[in-house]
Structures are given as structure tokens and as C-alpha cells.
Amino acid sequence: MLSRLSKQLSLSASTSRNLLFQKRFSPNDGTSLWSCSFATQSGTSTARQSFVADGSMTDKIFASYSVYKGKAALSTSPMLPTFRKLDSGGVKLDRKGSIMLTFWPAVGERKYDWEKKQCFALSATEVGSMINMGPQDTREFFHDPAMLSSNAGQVRKSLSIKPHADGSGYFFSLNVVNNILKTNERLVVPVTAAEFAVMRTAVSFALPRIMGWDQYSNQPLGTAHKNPSKVLPHLTDSEWDK
Amino acid sequence: MLSRLSKQLSLSASTSRNLLFQKRFSPNDGTSLWSCSFATQSGTSTARQSFVADGSMTDKIFASYSVYKGKAALSTSPMLPTFRKLDSGGVKLDRKGSIMLTFWPAVGERKYDWEKKQCFALSATEVGSMINMGPQDTREFFHDPAMLSSNAGQVRKSLSIKPHADGSGYFFSLNVVNNILKTNERLVVPVTAAEFAVMRTAVSFALPRIMGWDQYSNQPLGTAHKNPSKVLPHLTDSEWDK
Amino acid sequence: MLSRLSKQLSLSASTSRNLLFQKRFSPNDGTSLWSCSFATQSGTSTARQSFVADGSMTDKIFASYSVYKGKAALSTSPMLPTFRKLDSGGVKLDRKGSIMLTFWPAVGERKYDWEKKQCFALSATEVGSMINMGPQDTREFFHDPAMLSSNAGQVRKSLSIKPHADGSGYFFSLNVVNNILKTNERLVVPVTAAEFAVMRTAVSFALPRIMGWDQYSNQPLGTAHKNPSKVLPHLTDSEWDK
Amino acid sequence: MLSRLSKQLSLSASTSRNLLFQKRFSPNDGTSLWSCSFATQSGTSTARQSFVADGSMTDKIFASYSVYKGKAALSTSPMLPTFRKLDSGGVKLDRKGSIMLTFWPAVGERKYDWEKKQCFALSATEVGSMINMGPQDTREFFHDPAMLSSNAGQVRKSLSIKPHADGSGYFFSLNVVNNILKTNERLVVPVTAAEFAVMRTAVSFALPRIMGWDQYSNQPLGTAHKNPSKVLPHLTDSEWDK
Numbered sequence: 012m013l014s015r016l017s018k019q020l021s022l023s024a025s026t027s028r029n030l031l032f033q034k035r036f037s038p039n040d041g042t043s044l045w046s047c048s049f050a051t052q053s054g055t056s057t058a059r060q061s062f063v064a065d066g067s068m069t070d071k072i073f074a075s076y077s078v079y080k081g082k083a084a085l086s087t088s089p090m091l092p093t094f095r096k097l098d099s100g101g102v103k104l105d106r107k108g109s110i111m112l113t114f115w116p117a118v119g120e121r122k123y124d125w126e127k128k129q130c131f132a133l134s135a136t137e138v139g140s141m142i143n144m145g146p147q148d149t150r151e152f153f154h155d156p157a158m159l160s161s162n163a164g165q166v167r168k169s170l171s172i173k174p175h176a177d178g179s180g181y182f183f184s185l186n187v188v189n190n191i192l193k194t195n196e197r198l199v200v201p202v203t204a205a206e207f208a209v210m211r212t213a214v215s216f217a218l219p220r221i222m223g224w225d226q227y228s229n230q231p232l233g234t235a236h237k238n239p240s241k242v243l244p245h246l247t248d249s250e251w252d253k
Numbered sequence: 254m255l256s257r258l259s260k261q262l263s264l265s266a267s268t269s270r271n272l273l274f275q276k277r278f279s280p281n282d283g284t285s286l287w288s289c290s291f292a293t294q295s296g297t298s299t300a301r302q303s304f305v306a307d308g309s310m311t312d313k314i315f316a317s318y319s320v321y322k323g324k325a326a327l328s329t330s331p332m333l334p335t336f337r338k339l340d341s342g343g344v345k346l347d348r349k350g351s352i353m354l355t356f357w358p359a360v361g362e363r364k365y366d367w368e369k370k371q372c373f374a375l376s377a378t379e380v381g382s383m384i385n386m387g388p389q390d391t392r393e394f395f396h397d398p399a400m401l402s403s404n405a406g407q408v409r410k411s412l413s414i415k416p417h418a419d420g421s422g423y424f425f426s427l428n429v430v431n432n433i434l435k436t437n438e439r440l441v442v443p444v445t446a447a448e449f450a451v452m453r454t455a456v457s458f459a460l461p462r463i464m465g466w467d468q469y470s471n472q473p474l475g476t477a478h479k480n481p482s483k484v485l486p487h488l489t490d491s492e493w494d495k
Numbered sequence: 496m497l498s499r500l501s502k503q504l505s506l507s508a509s510t511s512r513n514l515l516f517q518k519r520f521s522p523n524d525g526t527s528l529w530s531c532s533f534a535t536q537s538g539t540s541t542a543r544q545s546f547v548a549d550g551s552m553t554d555k556i557f558a559s560y561s562v563y564k565g566k567a568a569l570s571t572s573p574m575l576p577t578f579r580k581l582d583s584g585g586v587k588l589d590r591k592g593s594i595m596l597t598f599w600p601a602v603g604e605r606k607y608d609w610e611k612k613q614c615f616a617l618s619a620t621e622v623g624s625m626i627n628m629g630p631q632d633t634r635e636f637f638h639d640p641a642m643l644s645s646n647a648g649q650v651r652k653s654l655s656i657k658p659h660a661d662g663s664g665y666f667f668s669l670n671v672v673n674n675i676l677k678t679n680e681r682l683v684v685p686v687t688a689a690e691f692a693v694m695r696t697a698v699s700f701a702l703p704r705i706m707g708w709d710q711y712s713n714q715p716l717g718t719a720h721k722n723p724s725k726v727l728p729h730l731t732d733s734e735w736d737k
Numbered sequence: 738m739l740s741r742l743s744k745q746l747s748l749s750a751s752t753s754r755n756l757l758f759q760k761r762f763s764p765n766d767g768t769s770l771w772s773c774s775f776a777t778q779s780g781t782s783t784a785r786q787s788f789v790a791d792g793s794m795t796d797k798i799f800a801s802y803s804v805y806k807g808k809a810a811l812s813t814s815p816m817l818p819t820f821r822k823l824d825s826g827g828v829k830l831d832r833k834g835s836i837m838l839t840f841w842p843a844v845g846e847r848k849y850d851w852e853k854k855q856c857f858a859l860s861a862t863e864v865g866s867m868i869n870m871g872p873q874d875t876r877e878f879f880h881d882p883a884m885l886s887s888n889a890g891q892v893r894k895s896l897s898i899k900p901h902a903d904g905s906g907y908f909f910s911l912n913v914v915n916n917i918l919k920t921n922e923r924l925v926v927p928v929t930a931a932e933f934a935v936m937r938t939a940v941s942f943a944l945p946r947i948m949g950w951d952q953y954s955n956q957p958l959g960t961a962h963k964n965p966s967k968v969l970p971h972l973t974d975s976e977w978d979k
Contacts, residue, residue: 071827076950078862139449203862206862213945213950218451224455469573470704623931624931702939708943710800711946
């Protein structure tokens with residue numbers, strides 16, 4: 012019962028993201044295509060009043076962590092959240108960030124076809140579930156990118172993380188059933204314990220950032236008032252003369 | 254005995270915060286109301302010589318981590334500390350930061366009433382106690398928001414964190430007895446292991462920041478002196494010509 | 496044998512710090528006094544060509560984590576390292592940073608005498624030893640603040656960290672034998688598991704910073720070139736036209 | 738089989754680095770020399786369109802963590818990645834960063850010969866493997882700095898990390914067989930548990946940075962719009978009037 016509630020949460024989390032996407036892409040673009048077009052982007056958005064860039068390429072950062080294995084490759088990268096300004100003057104998290112997992116198949120000896128990539132955007136709670144895994148634990152997440160839209164149920168994605176029999180790592184498996192494109196694809200990437208340790212450390216670093224919590228940082232006070240050109244309005248002398 | 258001393262510390266910690274609040278709010282405002290009005294605020298303050306904003310809305314950051322369950326919802330967000338300038342020129346932590354937990358009840362199918370919210374501000378030590386929990390551990394914290402004021406004992410808050418029988422997470426329960434408003438409210442939110450992992454990682458990230466320790470960072474030296482407009486006074490060439 | 500070598504390392508680490516101090520203070524000032532005068536300071540220095548402030552109070556940051564117990568209080572705070580510019584143009588760590596532990600005795604009901612404080616500056620390796628402790632582990636560190644000077648052996652400091660019998664925390668004990676002032680003081684502070692969790696998390700956050708490793712951060716590229724006034728020389732268009 | 742794939746990855750990782758080096762250094766320089774010349778550098782590069790400095794000394798940061806033992810010393814320091822600008826306007830990780838381990842032999846009582854240093858650049862995955870070690874685990878990594886070049890196989894480096902019999906730390910052993918210089922050197926440094934805890938904490942801090950993930954950080958919104966001179970183009974009022 013708890014897990015069902017939890018699943019609903021993760022679904023609605025990815026949904027709020029995807030509904031925003033729906034505004035920008037016709038369903039016929041194909042879910043797997045557009046969702047991946049954001050895989051390595053630094054949380055851009057065309058939403059009005061977004062605090063981040065207007066979708067121009069200048070915001071794209073490409074620094075994924077990628078592992079290449081026999082049948083497919085897997086890359087991991089953060090998608091930062093977007094913020095909007097409130098009439099009150101405050102700033103509010105708009106679209107939640109995520110950790111984007113991108114799978115793409117091998118098509119030969121160390122050759123991989125990026126065009127055939129499939130993505131899965133982990134919500135904060137799904138990231139918490141992943142970094143919390145013990146050596147023998149298993150996880151499975153379900154997403155419907157078109158949930159709550161007229162295409163609900165047309166595309167079903169499931170990600171499973173299963174331990175190697177010898178505890179030396181995990182199998183990451185992404186299954187995408189797309190009734191629009193009439194496709195059913197499955198991509199499996201074995202991840203070693205060392206590679207998972209990198210993923211765990213890197214996504215733990217990224218988690219507060221995709222949540223927007225790096226906004227909760229203090230102004231550098233020790234130096235700010237030494238450099239008048241950088242002093243904020245509320246740090247001017249007038250502040251002290253009130 | 255140790256735990257009693259420890260409890261005194263956490264009480265006095267939250268007290269120092271609340272005494273400051275007393276200066277700004279008439280007790281009749283109702284503790285639960287005003288304390289929550291700061292729940293998602295980035296450490297604002299009206300204290301004279303505060304290094305952070307003067308309470309204007311422009312400082313508010315809304316990026317809470319919220320979980321919505323059957324009977325209530327729970328959101329977690331940092332409250333940054335405030336600093337004041339010393340006549341000596343140094344900067345000193347003024348009001349300590351905290352991690353604000355806000356509970357608000359469900360009033361229907363996926364409907365929640367924010368007006369009925371109740372808050373609990375975890376001190377640094379209470380945060381340490383929470384991130385230190387094992388799967389079967391239990392925690393209970395007691396706060397008297399009006400402690401040391403004429404209203405001492407009028408409002409009693411207790412937060413308990415108890416493990417699920419199957420170790421799949423914790424129950425977060427907040428009980429608020431308000432003798433001013435003649436109310437006795439209890440809000441319970443089940444938190445899954447995955448959600449707790451997010452809370453643990455996020456508040457561990459926030460802990461040094463609510464303590465003000467992110468002030469202890471080095472100036473970026475590798476590049477600062479390349480960009481004269483950003484060079485600090487003590488980094489100017491004259492420094493090298495002494 | 497390894498532990499002896501390790502001890503030598505930690506001694507020489509604190510020594511290099513203290514020898515610098517010797518240049519600025521007459522031994523008669525009393526080691527315990529002057530070392531504490533730096534307890535809550537953000538790595539200032541009067542060393543020529545230091546990259547940090549010239550010792551003016553404007554650099555002082557006071558955000559210690561303090562616990563107050565029956566017989567004494569203990570505060571923990573980072574001391575940032577200092578850097579110097581090389582003729583080559585590079586920047587080099589000059590004086591290593593540390594985590595300063597300051598003990599001061601109780602002189603009545605919740606009254607403490609800051610004038611009687613005693614300090615112990617943990618080196619990076621000693622911090623590693625502390626954050627690595629299991630619930631039943633014990634640690635003991637020895638410092639001679641005047642080591643390698645004419646006053647070698649005149650002041651001996653030892654810090655011991657011993658677990659509570661019930662595993663509910665640790666006793667932090669500082670013993671200072673000062674043959675100059677003819678004093679032998681011992682200060683003991685019980686630290687709860689929750690308080691130790693705060694110390695562990697906070698000093699783990701501070702460790703890379705007292706090592707100067709926060710200098711190893713990338714320039715923010717995603718946005719730098721959008722804001723000409725902030726572009727670094729090597730980021731100007733001329734860079735691309737080479 | 739997994740471990741073989743994993744090894745191929747780590748080899749190709751260090752290779753991509755080394756092939757870049759090949760462009761700038763004649764093989765006769767000797768691998769150990771040029772690779773170490775970058776040991777304590779903050780990710781400089783002479784590659785065209787690099788986002789970091791053009792190799793001038795001004796970028797060098799020297800803040801290694803070093804341990805000095807009976808027969809050799811070992812220093813650890815991050816090498817930041819380099820980035821390049823895409824015609825599209827995005828920024829892409831160019832040369833991957835690493836954690837550089839530098840060994841140099843003792844030549845007397847506390848005397849060490851830096852000229853005889855040998856280096857080993859740990860890739861992100863090798864760092865993950867190291868921070869993931871249990872008290873009794875062993876690791877061994879193999880690098881061919883000239884891999885895929887005409888000098889492939891001429892220089893073979895292997896790093897092994899083996900636990901002390903009593904679990905009190907690890908032996909770090911670097912073996913370098915250089916068929917160009919006709920040398921076969923072995924350097925061994927015992928690392929205590931405390932020192933390894935510092936290394937683990939420090940490289941865990943550095944890991945997201947050598948991966949370039951610190952680029953994935955949010956703009957400080959709470960204050961940016963208060964300081965017009967720092968507002969980014971997409972944050973101007975015009976943004977809100979669209």
C-alpha cells in the first residue's frame with residue numbers, strides 16, 4: 012500500500028514533467044525521441060517566466076557518465092530544474108529536475124547507434140531508491156510519459172535494476188512498449204560495482220541540485236563587503252545606518 | 254542524563270530562534286501560524302544589521318521536498334541562518350538555521366489543506382539525530398515554541414519518527430497541543446525508505462549550510478587574478494609589491 | 496610502526512602551522528592563548544603574499560558548532576588554509592587548514608569561562624581518523640605546539656576520544672600540560688551520537704576545504720559566455736579565432 | 738567477463754587522455770615525465786577552443802594531499818577536465834579529468850627525490866572502484882600510456898591496492914615497466930586507515946568535479962535579480978514581458 016502510494020508519486024512526478032513537454036511537441040514526434048532530446052541538457056525550458064535559458068543551445072552541457080558494454084551503452088546525466096518568478100518576488104521551483112538515464116544499442120564491435128536511444132528520467136524519489144540499494148536489492152520503476160494526456164497508456168516504460176548473481180554489480184534493463192510507433196524495445200547494460208559506485212556518488216552529488224536545494228546557500232559574507240562592486244543592496248552601509 | 258542534557262540543548266536551540274520571533278509577532282497570532290509562515294523562506298530576518306534580506310518576499314525560495322500520502326502531506330526545506338556584522342568587522346552567525354518540516358492534512362481525494370499546516374523546525378543536532386537513524390531506530394523531539402516567554406508551556410510540539418514494522422520506512426508523526434487556541438492536533442505521514450533516502454541526502458547537504466559552514470570556503474585563486482574586475486582588494490598587484 | 500610514522504606526520508603537520516605562529520608571537524604569550532585566538536577565524540595570515548586577508552578582523556567568520564555540557568563546552572570550527580602565489584604564476588597551499596576544537600570550562604549553572612579555553616587543531620589526517628571511527632573505537636592524538644622550537648616539550652597537548660559504555664556517543668577529553676605557565680588542565684565533554692553525527696557530517700564537508708581542494712572546481716561554462724562582463728580572458732571570442 | 742569489459746573501459750578512458758598528450762609531446766620525452774608534469778595542474782590544455790587556460794602557469798593549483806613514509810611518498814590531487822565549445826553553442830566535456838596519484842622514492846632520512854616520481858591517473862571508474870573498497874578488498878589497475886600509438890606496450894603501469902594484514906590500512910604499489918627508458922621501477926607506500934579516509938572523502942568530493950558535473954548547478958536566483966549588474970540576459974525584465 013505504501014509502495015503503491017509511492018509509485019503514484021513517482022508517476023505524477025514524471026507526469027508533471029511530461030505534460031509540460033506535451034505543450035511543445037506533437038505526440039507523433041514519438042516519446043522516445045523528444046524525451047531524449049533533453050537527455051544532456053541543463054534544465055532548459057520554453058515555459059514563460061522561466062529563470063533558465065529559453066531553450067537556446069547555449070545552455071546545453073554535455074558531461075554524461077557513460078559506460079559501453081557488449082550489447083548497449085548507458086549514459087547518466089542530471090537535468091536541472093526550472094524556476095519561475097512569483098509576483099510576490101520569490102522564486103519557486105517550476106519543473107522538477109531529474110537524472111536522465113539514456114540507453115542506446117550496440118550495432119557492431121564497439122559501435123553504438125545513438126539514433127536508437129531510449130531514455131528514462133529518474134525523479135528525486137527514484138534516485139533515493141537507487142542510491143539506497145544494497146548489493147542484493149532489486150528495483151523496478153514504471154513511467155507513462157503521456158500519462159493524463161489523450162495518449163495515456165500508449166507508451167509504457169519500465170526500468171529494472173537487478174543484482175548480478177555474484178554481487179559484482181547490477182543489470183540495468185529498460186523496456187519501452189510504444190503503441191504509437193508499434194515498437195517494443197529492451198536494452199540491457201551490465202553495470203559493475205565500480206561503475207555503480209561512480210553513479211551513486213555522482214547522483215548523490217546531483218540530487219540536491221535537481222531538487223533545487225543548491226539555491227539554499229549563504230551569501231559569501233567574509234569577502235562580500237570588501238568588494239563594493241559585488242555588495243548586494245541589503246549589504247550596503249545604509250543597511251547599517253537604519 | 255546525557256540525553257536529558259542533549260534535549261535541553263535542542264530546546265534552547267529552538268528557543269533562541271523563537272525568542273527572536275517573539276519580538277516580531279504577538280503571541281495571539283498563534284505559534285503554529287507564524288512559525289509556518291517561515292517554512293519555505295530562505296532565512297530572512299528583520300533583525301537590525303542582518304546580512305540577509307529585510308524580510309521582503311524577494312528572498313523567498315520555494316523548493317521543498319514534499320510527499321503526499323493518504324491522510325497528510327509532509328514537506329522538508331532548509332531555513333538558512335542569519336548573520337550580523339560585528340563592530341570588529343567580522344561576521345557572526347546570528348539566528349541559527351534549521352530544517353523545517355511542515356505537515357498539512359488531507360481533506361479529500363488527493364486534496365490537502367495548507368491552511369491547517371503544522372511545523373517543526375529541526376535544529377542541527379536534531380538533524381544529526383535523524384540522519385544517524387538505523388532502520389529500526391526511533392526518535393522523538395519536544396519543542397516549546399514559547400519557551401522562556403510568558404507563554405511557556407502554552408504550546409507543546411512533539412515529533413516522533415518510528416520505523417515501519419517491515420523496515421520499509423518510517424512514520425513521521427507531529428503532535429501539537431496548543432492551549433492558546435485550545436487545539437490538539439496530530440498529523441501522521443508514512444515515509445518510504447526511498448523518500449527517507451532523499452531526505453537523508455538532502456538534509457545532509459543542507460546541514461553545513463544551516464550551520465553557516467558554507468561560509469568557510471576558499472576564494473577561487475586559480476582564476477581570480479586573471480579577471481581584474483573581480484580581484485579582491487588583497488589580491489591586487491600592490492599585494493605582491495609590498 | 497605505521498601508526499608511529501602516522502603520528503610523526505600529524506605532529507609535523509601541526510608543527511608547520513605552529514612554527515609560522517612562532518614568528519608572530521612571543522612564546523610567553525602562552526601557546527593555549529594565541530592558538531585559540533585563531534579558533535574561529537577564516538584562515539587569516541600575515542605571511543607575505545598570502546592570498547587571504549592580512550589578519551584584519553574583516554575576515555573573521557564565527558559559525559562554530561558548540562555543545563554545552565555539565566563541566567565544559569566544546570566548539571568545532573574550520574580554519575581555512577592560506578595560499579601563496581608562485582613566481583611561476585601558480586598558486587600553492589601555504590599554511591594547511593585544520594579543524595579547531597575549543598574546550599572551555601563550566602564555572603556555574605550553565606555558565607562557562609571562555610578565558611580559560613584550550614584548543615586542539617586537528618590536521619586533515621586526524622580528521623580522517625575521527626570521521627572513520629566506529630561506535631566502539633578510541634582515538635588519541637598528541638601535539639607539541641612548540642615542536643622544533645626552543646620551547647619544544649614545554650607544552651604537551653593530548654586529545655582522546657573514547658566511546659560511552661553504552662555506545663551512545665563519545666567522551667572528548669583534552670589534557671594540556673604547560674610547563675611555561677606551570678599548568679596541567681583537563682577538560683572533558685560528553686558528545687552524544689547525534690552531536691557526533693553533526694560533527695562528522697560538518698567536518699566531512701569542511702575536510703576538502705581545509706585541504707584547499709575546493710580550489711579544484713570548474714568554471715561555470717554554461718552561463719559564463721552569456722554574460723560578457725563576467726567572461727574570463729581565455730573565454731573571449733578571440734580564444735576561438737586563434 | 739564483466740571485469741574485462743570494465744578494464745577495457747578504464748584503459749580506453751586513460752587512453753583518450755593519453756592520445757591527446759601524444760599530440761603535444763614526443764614519445765621520447767618519456768611517459769613518466771610528461772604525465773607527471775600535469776600531476777598538480779588544474780586541468781590545463783593547449784587544445785584549440787579549450788574552455789580552460791592555455792597552459793600558462795597561472796592556472797596551476799598545488800594543494801595535493803601527501804603522505805611521507807619510509808621508502809616513498811604518495812601525493813593525491815585532482816586533474817580537472819577540459820571543455821570545448823560546440824558550434825551549436827553548448828559546452829561539451831573534452832578531456833576527462835582524473836585523480837593523479839604521484840609516487841616518489843625516499844633517498845635518505847625524510848629525504849625524497851621528486852625527480853624520480855612516477856604517476857598514475859585514476860579514471861572516474863577507477864576512483865569509484867577505490868572509494869568502494871572494503872577493509873579486506875584488493876584492487877589492481879593497468880594502464881598503457883601509449884596505448885593505440887606506435888609505442889603501444891612500450892610502457893606498462895600497474896597500480897595495486899592491498900589491505901594490511903591487520904586491516905589497519907592499505908599498501909599502494911605502483912610498478913612501471915618502461916621499455917623506452919629500459920627501466921622497471923616499483924614504489925610502495927603504506928597508507929593508514931586514517932589517511933585512506935582522507936583520500937576517500939577528498940576524492941569523493943573531487944569525483945563529480947573531474948566528471949564535470951559541478952557544471953550542473955543552478956543559478957543563484959534568490960539574489961541574482963537584486964543585483965542588476967549580475968542578472969543574466971534571460972533573467973532581464975524583458976523575459977517577463979514576453
